[in-house]
Amino acid sequence: MNMIRDIRKAVRLGKKLVDNRRAHMSLTQKARMQPPLEPGRFKIAVYFADEAVNMYQIRQWYEPLVELAKTWPVVILSRGSTAALTLFDESPLPVTYVRTVAALEKTIAKQDIRIVFYVNQNAKNFQMFRYGQRWHVFINHGESDKMYMTTNQFKAYDYSLIAGDAARARLEKVLWDYDFDRRAIPIGRPQADHYSGSLPYTPDERTVVLYSPTWEGDRAAAAYGSIASHGVGLVRRLLATGRHRIIYRPHPRSGVVNNLYGQANREIISLLEEANKADPTAQHVYDDGPDIGWQIAAADVAISDISAMIYDRLATGKPLMVTRPVSEKAKIDDDGYLSACEWLEVDEIDEVDQQIDRLLHDPEAIARIDFWSQRYFGDTTPGASTRRFHAAVEHLMEEWERHAEIHREDLADRVPDSPH
Structure with missing residues (x-):
């Protein structure tokens, strides 16, 4: 067994050396x-x-x-x-x-x-x-x-x-x-004035919802991911209304630690594909591309886990909800925006469309997001x-x-x- 392990290790090291040599040669050529x-x-x-x-x-x-x-x-x-x-x-x-x-x-x-x-x-x-x-x-x-x-x-x-x-x-x-x-x-946040990427859909009367969950995390204190807890039910509910367009942008590491997250991620992607086949005008989006920005700016409402995506969205001054982690061990900062954000509880998934309508039309909710946007980024009007x-x-x-x-x-x- 030790010999087999050593052989495999030697093969991996050899491959790494070859890859490094190729990368070095390519870099030298490009630098010249x-x-x-x-x-x-x-x-x-x-x-x-x-x-x-x-x-x-x-x-x-x-x-x-x-x-x-x-x-x-x-x-x-x-x-x-x-x-x-x-x-x-x-x-x-x-x-x-x-x-x-x-x-x-x-x-x-x-x-x-x-x-x-x-x-x-x-x-x-x-x-x-x-x-x-x-x-x-x-x-x-x-x-x-x-x-x-x-x-x-x-x-x-x-x-x-x-x-x-x-x-x-x-x-x-x-x-x-x-x-x-x-x-x-x-x-x-000057990046907010230069969001990159073009819309992969044609805007219409549908309410665009960005769902950008993070991964499951590698420790209990950072178990912020919502794909397995909130995600599938959330997506099913919004697809059922016929009034919403979903942009689904999961963290690329989703499912690397917990296979349940990987399964839920694949199920959501499949649900979007099936919905688009049933109604091509829906134009739901599974987004795993390199460009980040158009999603944040284009969405009428964003739903995010505890991650940097919260603050990128805040920079736009537009409505935002944060999924409440189901794990009691997940550490949540009691200061700052999370002390007053719009939480989406796991038992509220069947009412997520109503929550979205409220955020879009409730003066208090609009004023609250404006306050925190100003608190974090100051004037968020384009170009400021x-x-x-x-x-x-x-x-x-x-x-x-x-x-x-x-x-x-x-x-x-x-x-x-x-x-x-």
């Missing part, structure tokens, strides 16, 4: 195909030290950064090989692969980088912090009430671009001796967050100029002459 960066051109860099598994963290910033680059040229500095491969294929912004610190240093020396953005807390961020004479700015990859949002690592950055009042209040509870007025700049994002960058550039004037002699040999 990239046009050289124009010296002194870029004022802003996005430092991404992760691999492709966390590409979602930078993808959501593509469109806001493309818009920003019209004023301040932006380049992505990729440290991970698998991420670089993906970025070379899909990024709408210039990308350079800086695997080693030496490569990073060489690139920095040739550019006029004044602001460095960070979308996560990767340990390799520390390697970039060594470069002074520029602002290191944490922009994060979402807004939520998770512990991740209250880490003392915020202090490592010169500035942080936060969503709004809720984020500041959350940080004020845990960060000591932190200058919030200067270092924490609220911008809302983008304007605040650009204003924050303009402020940081002005601060850079002010400090550069003070330390002009120290900057003499910093970068080549910039054409911009």
Whole structure:
């Protein structure tokens, strides 16, 4: 038995080595195909030290950064090989692969980088912090009430671009001796102004409901998934009304731990397929595509589990319900939006259509979602967050100029002459 196990392990290691070699060869080839960066051109860099598994963290910033680059040229500095491969294929912004610190240093020396953005807390961020004479700015990859949002690592950055009042209040509870007025700049969620993807259906009189459950979780405290408890009954009820169009976007890991979730997930997908065959005008959607945004913006009502999808939806200021976990061990934050959200209990599934009607027409429910949307993101009217994002960058550039004037002699040999 030990010999068989060792053979299997050796085969897996051999396959991994072959895959890594192929990936390295492909990356080398693609890197050589990239046009050289124009010296002194870029004022802003996005430092991404992760691999492709966390590409979602930078993808959501593509469109806001493309818009920003019209004023301040932006380049992505990729440290991970698998991420670089993906970025070379899909990024709408210039990308350079800086695997080693030496490569990073060489690139920095040739550019006029004044602001460095960070979308996560990767340990390799520390390697970039060594470069002074520029602002290191944490922009994060979402807004939520998770512990991740209250880490003392915020202090490592010169500035942080936060969503709004809720984020500041959350940080004020845990960060000591932190200058919030200067270092924490609220911008809302500019991604909400640039939701990607096109509608896979033709809008009509049907009420569009986005059901975006998370997976079952790998521990009792995080058992937030509703597919097995709420999902099948919820979908059956909405299909039966004939008045609703369902967009079903489950977490890609649904069913990896508990097969009951996998079975329920497959049943929901089958129900949608059967409903579309019975009535092609229904155009229900099972969505497992890479684009995220159109679903959140297009839905009249969203039903989500406890996950980041709650806060993405809040940024639109549109009606939202949260499924109440059936497990008593699931940890629920008593502060923030979850203290006052519209809960969908498992024993209310047969009335979910009535709940939806109430959310769409009840003045108190509408006012409540508006309050919490403002609390987390400020003004959510189209374009407002983008304007605040650009204003924050303009402020940081002005601060850079002010400090550069003070330390002009120290900057003499910093970068080549910039054409911009």
